Amino acid sequence: MVKNEKSIRDGVEAYYDRKSELIAFDETKAGVKGLVDKGVTKVPRIFIHPPDKISANNKKQLKFPALIDLDGIEEDSSRRKQEMINGTHRFFEQDVEVKKQWYTRDNTRKVVHNSNFDLYHSPAANWRDTIYCLMAPNPPKPQELPETCRDILIEYSEQIMTLGCKLLRLLSEGLGLNPNHLLDMNCAEGLGLICHYSPACPQPELTMGITRHSDNSFMTILLQDDLGGLQLLHDDQWVDVPPNPNALVVNIGDLLQLISNDKLKSVEHRVLARKVGPRISIASFLSTGLQDTGRMYAPIKELLTEETPPKYRATSVKEYCQFFQAKGLDGTSTVSHFKL
Template identity: 60%
Template sequence: MVVTSTTKFSEDYDRASELKAFDESKAGVKGLVDAGVSKVPRMFIQPPDNLRTCNTQFNFPVIDLHGMDNDPIRRKEIVEMVREASETWCFFTVVNHGIPVSVLEEMMDGARRFYEQDNEVKEFYTRDRTRKVVYNSNFDLYVSKATNWRDTFYCVMAPHPLNPQELPATCRDILMEYKEQVMRLGLKLLELMSEAIGLNPNHLKDRDCAEGLAILCHYYPACPQPELTMGTTKHSDNNFLTILLQDQIGGLQVLHQDQCVDVPPEPGALVINVGELLQLITNDRFKSVEHRVLANRRGPRVSVACFFRCGLISFSIKN
């Protein structure tokens, strides 16, 4: 992208004041869109290197988990597919994973309901990362070089049980249900990954890889100039495992063979990726790779990311 006169830094640009005003509005990126913004505010414009596009023809791995619990031969096939995907792509999609489509759809609807509230959403807005329930826009707002076109609501669901009354009424019931469903799936995936490195199925679980769980609901409003900004800049996850539910708009890309590859949305499917801690304890057998989310004229895009982590390890809100 060629930086034009409209995107150059000007000597009189006061980024700190723009960030402060944005933060104090407690309305996030959605608030800008609701106000009718027609151009991306200066604070969101990304450096050209962050905006490079890639045209690729890769087939992203999709793993069918049907039969993993009651067919030993099929389980061995699935373990091998998990091993190959975790060593080469570090990302893969799973289908027939056991979470009902109705639960997935309600989880997405619950996330949308939260953001589509009027002023009620602001009562959860905070930059206090010690809280169990947090809503804000860009966890690194005041230190990043450019702001992402994304708002985030997250809740820490484990290891310490969360009082359901602390959760927003708009998505309280489904968050509690989704927590139970995704925890069961996470444990099954850790079993498969343990077997994939030749160990006892309980090895990773016994090392507390699923002790902590945080659920992050991301909201990417439609962007008037997606070529100037990003939904989420490239990063890797500092956890053990991420289970991602995304809608059908798309935009998630993973770095594979030095190219950005689209992770295509698939109804009823979940995206799995290896975190930095899992790379560490598998001695680099499984790797955590960088990924990003593009901004889009369509929207809002909604995704729900579940981070499995140690109970005492803090994490950065990305994905």
């Protein structure tokens, strides 16, 4: 027997069979976009978050001084970014029957389309659909990628790897290490692209685009459209990150925080649901080959002293990511689980 759960909607408590509603939503394979296409006017209960998880608690818009000019690393980068946004948009705008061939809960596949990877164990679902492509070290065959965004996925991934390697060299130098130290640790061996599609939401005050989390990567390079909605946690308050069509957002991931022994910190962030949409973003996660279970990652010994001993235990990237997947986006820290 499925246990009924309690939901609060418009101030009225109601009991409902949450698991059955999750299964019914998932089995359509149409995602959140399918709900919007049907003309939904209220957010279904499975998407409703407790008010304290959505509360704004906003600061005035923070100015971001760390805008780094890397112009010249690639030619015509603005064109490539726009093509990537357009390709993602075309994928989600396809007929549901066309997209169903990629819809799966099997996260070991190289191309995965679904709505909420943690749908069945998150406290509440987020208002978004996603396509995930594992592009390195062993990319899918071109014919395995969706035709609408195949060519730009391949081209964009190559450019992101070039940029990621450059950034990791700069970070290595900033830590006082050999410029290739992080690259030699395979921090850019793997690349996963996660393309999020968040349709216009009829009641954005009740749900989230993406709940609070930090990234299970060494580094994340984010491309977003001009709608905004991304917020980061700064001094215990949520700060809007204004979209910049000429820039990419770079996040330190949990794994880089772990091996740098907190010299580099990952930033918790979230995305608001919006009345307007769709909002499209593409997050490129630099990591290792997830099937490589042999290598263990721990705080880099060159960064340790008697005064600054290791703060984290050793882990493999596979173990770290499996814990992240099982935990889901529940608003709690992943990296703290590995603290000594």
